[in-house]
Amino acid sequence: MEPKVITPEEFPKEVPVQLELEIAKCEEKTRILRILCLLSVTHNGLPKDVYTTIFKEFVDAFGQEELLRLMNLERAGVFHRERSNPLEWKNLREVLALCDMV
Numbered sequence: 801m802e803p804k805v806i807t808p809e810e811f812p813k814e815v816p817v818q819l820e821l822e823i824a825k826c827e828e829k830t831r832i833l834r835i836l837c838l839l840s841v842t843h844n845g846l847p848k849d850v851y852t853t854i855f856k857e858f859v860d861a862f863g864q865e866e867l868l869r870l871m872n873l874e875r876a877g878v879f880h881r882e883r884s885n886p887l888e889w890k891n892l893r894e895v896l897a898l899c900d901m902v
Contacts, residue, residue, distance in 0.1 A: 805839045815839060816850045823854070823861045832858070833869070837878040845882040 804812045815835070822832055836854060840846050846854065859867050873879035 802835065802838065805835060806842055811843050811847065812839075816846075816854060819854060820857060823857045826861055829858075829862050829866070833873065833879075837873060840879050845880045848881050851881045 804815055816839075819832055819835060836846075845851070855870060858870065870879060
């Protein structure tokens, strides 16, 4: 799933659906969070509806104690809604040669 998150130019709509299924099955939460953060960083945040749905489902599935973890990730800037001033992942990826998987 990680290559789908990093390589496409447009927001991969199938990834949030897969993550919702993994959350519903209570799969490994560390992996889910890693992919969510990667998706958020590489695509200038998550669309508002995706962010809200994932946030609610994650807390419902894994408990209220995960609310603090999600808020800390948001404060760190790695899990957030779409921003108006993008960090330009595409440019960073090219300049730093972070991904040669195409």
